[in-house]
Every structure is written in structure tokens, then in C-alpha cells.
Amino acid sequence: MEKLMGWVGATVGSLAGYYLGALVGFSTGVVLSMVGTGVGLWFGRWATRRWLES
Numbered sequence: 001m002e003k004l005m006g007w008v009g010a011t012v013g014s015l016a017g018y019y020l021g022a023l024v025g026f027s028t029g030v031v032l033s034m035v036g037t038g039v040g041l042w043f044g045r046w047a048t049r050r051w052l053e054s
Contacts, residue, residue, distance in 0.1 A: 001052060005044040013040020 017036025021029035 002045050002048045005048040005052075006041045007044070009040035009042075009044020009047070010037045011040070013037055013043070016040075 013036035014033045015036070017032035017034070017039075018029045020036075021032030
């Protein structure tokens with residue numbers, strides 16, 4: 001479950017980062033997409049450990 005939620009978090013974070021960065025420009029969107037992937041992966045795995053697996 002932790003890996004699945006990490007994947008979902010990475011996908012959502014990547015999309016959010018790209019769309020926020022694309023307001024500035026394409027390259028900024030790509031960079032923020034990578035940052036969003038890492039943050040989303042971390043948050044998805046953290047949330048699973050914190051709330052779903054006690």
C-alpha cells in the first residue's frame with residue numbers, strides 16, 4: 001500500500017508542480033514537476049505510514 005500511495009502522490013505532485021510552473025514558462029514547469037514528484041512521493045509514503053498502517 002505504501003508504494004501505491006507513493007506513486008499516486010508522485011503523480012499528483014508532478015502534475016501540480018508542472019501546472020504551477022507552466023504559468024511562468026515551460027522550463028520552470030518541468031523543474032517544478034520534478035520537485036513536485038519528490039514532494040508527492042514523500043508525502044504519499046508518509047501519509048500511508050502515519051494514517052493507514054499503525
